[in-house]
Amino acid sequence: MPKNSTMRSADPSKRDFCRTALGTGAALLALSPCAPALAAIQAPAFPVKPITLLVPFPAGGATDVQMRALARAASQSLRQPIVIVNQPGVSGTLAAAAMARSAAPDGYTIAMISAALFRLPHVQKVNYDPVADFSYIIGVTNYSFGVVVAADAPWKTLPELIAAVKAAPDKISFGGIGQGSSGHIGIARLARAAGFSLNYVPFKGAAEVLQATIGGHVQVMTEAGWGSMVESGKLRLLAVMDEQRTPRWPQVPTLKDLGYDIAVRSPVGLAGPKGMNPQVVKALHDAFFAASSDAQFLKALEVQGQPYAHLDTAQYSRFAVTQTASDKRFVDELGFKLNE
Known part of the structure; x- marks a missing residue:
């Protein structure tokens, strides 16, 4: 290439700028208007699969x-x-x-x-x-946790159920999801406060507890997930463990309404x-x-x-x-x- 070629005789100030740009490429790239677009290419939007x-x-x-x-x-x-x-x-x-x-x-x-x-x-x-x-x-x-029994159970209220449990604790069992669950803790607190022995049977899920209660394998359900069966008339709701009565069944008392300072969140x-x-x-x-x-x-x-x-x-x-x-x-x- 001739000594006086255009590339060899480029403006020194431009050559200095190019060296600076190459030496600080990462910083200039981050400051450039193209940076967001390049970042988007490197990190595809979420999600890209199921x-x-x-x-x-x-x-x-x-x-x-x-x-x-x-x-x-x-x-x-x-x-x-x-x-x-x-x-x-x-x-x-x-x-x-x-x-x-x-x-x-x-x-x-x-x-x-x-x-x-x-x-x-x-x-x-x-x-x-x-x-x-x-x-x-x-x-x-x-x-929303509740104390629920079969529709044909003899107890119409929670006080009636508690009296029956005290009279024959071995004949009345309570079903809930696992041990240490919210329903288990809630009914354990009620048993202590009301002074009855708790015969608790754990299940894997609410559907199993529902079927066991309807079928008479356990006498009381102490879980959530009972709403549709109460609505259909297959189960009877005696009390709820919420802070307030549920709008869907406003006539059903809370445990606090019945004198027990218990609510399950x-x-x-x-x-x-x-x-x-x-x-x-x-x-x-x-x-x-x-x-x-x-x-x-x-x-x-x-x-x-x-x-x-x-x-x-x-x-x-x-x-x-x-x-x-x-x-x-x-x-x-x-x-x-x-x-x-």
């Missing part, structure tokens, strides 16, 4: 119906299918615990969280930390494994929040007498901390331990 939602109760139960309705609506916002996988067991904590141990924190495997997750570490050995091992996404409802929400990208958490929260106004989901809640109760990501994360601590205090005060 999402798995683990439900900790059997298929066909009230919770399963609610979660399927919610997932169908959320999948429309996310534009990806949400596949329900039922993993019942360990008082409704098996699914979340398995996810925390083995799922990648990429948002493609999430789990429904029941309130037993916060309590169980205080009553038995578990392989998860309810505060440290989860990325909490959203709270969507609260379970049991929020239901969604979480993923620890370490999830906040943007992925936000995408999931926003999709499920939009889905919570879906008519089928709201109808599924109404049938069971459950309220819609939204907790955003920050609120749900704080709830996990406070509920874990308060459950420990409560369990210590009650002296409740499994298999004792």
